[in-house]
Amino acid sequence: MEVIDSYGMMEPRYYLAWATDEAIRARGANGGFVTALLVSALETQFIDLALVVKKKSVYEGVPVLTNDPEQVKESAGSLHGVPWNLAKLLLECAPDKRVGVPTKPCDARGIIELAKRRQIALDNVFLIGLNCGGTVHPLRMRELAAELYGLDPDTVQKEEITAGKLILRYEGEGGATQEKGLKIDELEQEGRGRRDACKSCTTKLPVMADLACGNWGVPKGEQKTFVEVLTDKGAAILENALNKGAITVEDATEQSIAVRAKIERAMQALAARWKDELDVLTDNSPSERLAFYTEQLQRCIHCGACKAVCPVCACDEDAKCLDLHDEQDAYAISLYNLLRILHLMDSCIHCGQCEEVCPVDIPLTLIQRRFSERMQAHLDYEPGMDVTETPPYQETKLRWSADAKTSESEGA
Amino acid sequence: MRTITTNCPGCCIACGLYLLEFSTPELPAGELKLSLAHRKLAPMNEGKLCKFGMHLPAFYAREPLPTLVDGQETTQDEAIREAKARLERLKPDEIAFVAIPSAVTNEELLSFVSGATACGSTNRCFGFEQFLNAIPEDARSALTNGLPFFEIEAASKIVLFLLDPYVHYPLLARRILKARQRGAQVIDIAFAHNRRGIANETVLIDPLDPGSIQKLRDTVANSLIISEVTPYTSLVVISLVLRLAAETASQLFLLKPFANSTGALLLDSSGAEQRRDLFEILDRIENGSIKGLYLLETDLSAVVFHAAAVKQTLSQLDVLIEQNAFRTPQSELAHVTLQSEPFYRKRGTILTIEGRLLELGGESTNGLRILEQLGSNRAFAEVHAEVKHALGLGTAEPTEFEIVAPRVEAVVNVAPLPHREPEKPEALGDEHYVLWYKTNPFFWAGIRDKGFVELSPTALQALGLFVGDALIVGDAAEKTGFKVAAVPEKLIVSEDPLVVHEHVPWRELRESGTVRKVIVKRA
Ligand SMILES: Cc1cc2nc3c(=O)[nH]c(=O)nc-3n(C[C@H](O)[C@H](O)[C@H](O)COP(=O)(O)OP(=O)(O)OC[C@H]3O[C@@H](n4cnc5c(N)ncnc54)[C@H](O)[C@@H]3O)c2cc1C
């Protein structure tokens, strides 16, 4: 399996692009570019499959791995209340197929870390990156609709994030569509809004993907997608769509590019502030921190969910954290938890998936972040950002391997 | 890839999840792999699952039950005809119908009752009959209906009564922790301290002295008491808890181990004369008064977990009919086996402990069709309409966000509550220990998940144990490991369904509840 992308990185190019098909464009989140790109790639057999998220309701989207362009068309649009991470799904369902996947930065980073660990052949995967301001837990989204927007959550037909507001479109009296918007900043000051991991996520542009698509930088009122082409692979899939006439493309203006960069910087600054605010342990003494870790982690019921969903964990059932852990041990913090913390110190991307599925609400991402960030800074390694960057210690020469080589050659 | 929205059959919370079905290069053509994903929109669990829920793909990978008559493969129609004919040869009171409601939809429940009615059977069992028959109407709601979890989170005083939520009903634990965060007082009345930490205060009681429960009035006053009722719950204990709740103006919330327990409790309209307790059915099979048994989606050797004794008892039947998606240890004894679909493929509804009517994501109604061929021959839609009618619902399909079966709190008159004086506390001989089964979703599925029991440091010394040693608990044929824990000196806690007695009369086994007096030895 090829590990390192044979398509190279390239000087970024910036476009505004949209689906030529008006129906796709109308259904798309912005210009319907992503959908048109995937549809044309499937129709021309440029890819075998697309892994997309199909809307069931404003609060629910299910992953669909398909070769059917119609299914991809039905999946157009962005769902902010659907915090999937697609890395593990891709690994499980199609590790060796030629697949196109729309990816938020955390999806792309997970996939790249898995590729580095020889789990996914990245040559085959087209990472159609989506800029990401964050996701809201679907049940929190329903609560928001009911409690702060004063709506029956089931009447909400569409949500959208525009100019810092979460806008809900709903069926009003007489069946007419109406909308209400509230500022996300204000929601978040009240403890609502995005998931904690998203509030403190500083990777807002999927610069590690093949393309980076979003609405930042698109002039107000225009139904277009801002596209940054990041790799030759990205250029190839875009060119394929262009050749098919599936998309229309124009160069992004300097102003568009500058606006996008400015919003990105503002979002990163906000994320940095949230990171400080959400770290409840900053002012604690080491013994208080240890007490906190112990109190939290002793609740673990060893369901294995945090490992199963972790997009950077490449171990299967033969994993140290599983093998060395024994429920018969009476440690206050189990070896499973300790090993996971240690093992993921270099690779955790702080996506929040583990914490979100923990049945006993252990703040796993917070705990992991406290260990990982320091180590990643120390090693000058940012996981999932660059497939050519080898994970720390992966190339460590083991003493026995040198010996083994000698004895092998002696034997020969 | 197919994404199936489904629910976990592991306990009455019925957590929501997705099962993903897809082909992989390693699998032969046509075979599909099952994997799971967390469904964060599910209001009962927010997508979170316990270890049992995470284990579901393996649970569903068990061997399917073939359709057979006397061991020979046959068509479903033929097997149904044969089942019917064999049951007709028995007298109505010689036939028992047992469906433990883990993987049984509401619609199947009604079809099952209609099948039992068609046979005239007076021995119908969903697992809770001894309580239904003993508890007066006024107090019934506490048994049949649960509470929405948002009410638990909003409670100001919670008393956990012999219930370790992390183990018994794992997705309940976070609700109690949330209540605590909001300032609730949480008191744990238990045989041992909870090592994971749940309560502000723990009151230890002696497992051999259920009478001591009566002294807890002040502790319990004006609280939400959370406990459980299972086929193994002792009627003495449940009657004491009911009284305690009634006398202290407390609300009682009883969880149950099977996904559709609430559906079974609310939808079975059989009268007391038609219901029969599970252990009594087993005793009656042994004494020859029950000769025919229809088992629906029920592995008896898991539920009553004395597999050898179950086998011995069931081998006395003239007619054993098993309808199940998967093979069980009873399959080899069955005269007719009927293959139904696994739970995640079923079309139909279940009712959760919170009172949510959940529509399962499957499409098959084969299990229901089999039952209807025994009974009234109705179509799915008709039975489904009957379910909604029985629950007092209109024509609209409720969503998972509605509580359709709310609890009606009643002032319970203490006097008519069953009251059986608990026996005097038994003295324990030096060599004896008290074994407490801490039941959990694996336990009810007949799976030994742990492979060890918990015991005190004193017991460790007394038994002369060293790391790596094994134990023999009671008359167990199998050895088990151990873990030293902060439990009282003479308590042994087992989360596994360890068999510790030779075959004893079934009713006696039931009466000892989840506590057994045992001799423990180093293996
Ligand atoms: C959660 C989320 C947050 C975003 N935040 C920003 C932002 O702050 N700023 C910005 O410039 N752009 C953001 N985007 C990107 C933007 O919303 C559009 O997706 C992007 O501009 C492409 O538009 P399009 O019309 O070309 O895409 P479309 O043609 O509509 O295709 C969108 C694709 O995204 C997939 N998708 C939808 N929801 C999800 C999801 N939750 N997870 C994974 N894939 C999904 C769909 O399957 C579909 O294939 C965000 C996207 C998502 C999903």
Ligand code: SF4
């Ligand atoms: S963690 Fe970052 S990339 Fe992932 S959903 Fe949240 S904000 Fe987006």
Ligand code: SF4
């Ligand atoms: S440890 Fe948790 S936060 Fe870190 S990458 Fe894994 S799932 Fe995401």
Ligand code: SF4
């Ligand atoms: S998800 Fe939570 S309970 Fe489950 S293994 Fe991880 S830390 Fe433990």
Ligand code: SF4
């Ligand atoms: S066993 Fe109960 S708590 Fe565990 S996942 Fe299933 S329904 Fe949820």
